[in-house]
Amino acid sequence: MQTAGSQSVMLGKPDYRDNFLARRAESDDRTALEWFRAAFEDAPWPVRWFLLAGWRCVLLLHLELSGSSGNILGWRIFENQASLARLQTESRLMTSRLSLELAPDSTAVWTTELWYRSRTGRVLWTFVGILHRRIVPHRLRQAAKAGRNH
Secondary structure (H helix, E strand, C coil), X not given: CEEECCXXXXXXXXCEEEEEEEECCCCCCCCHHHHXXXXXXXXXXXXXXXXXXXXXXXXXXXXXXXXXXCEECXXXXXXXXCCEEEEEEECCCEEEEEEEEXXXXXXXXXXXXXXXXXXXXXXXXXXHHHHHHHHHHHHHHHHHHHHHCC
């Protein structure tokens, strides 16, 4: 069980889960949330546009208005600690949660978890997941590179 504000959310075991790792520079003092901001908000505009279009138009994810301190590129900040941040959103197809943990061994671990709400969501992710598994490691590497220049 996770607590988000006054709501308790019980999702159980995810239907899909993956992890990607990046090495953190010793001098990188950014929080997990700052890593997410670097990965999403500092991406070139064509990448941000592609992500937003895929999330909204393909996965039908409900995104909040960007620019609010309570979200990152439309994803609601679900949990925010210095070494762990979680973003969450949902659609009629799935509930999606992204976690970024700054591990003690100087790695950053990005985890994606999905809970399907329909067969369509599961089938759709079969194809979208291929892109996801290429984009996330790239964005994580870019965030790591930004930390070396930090």
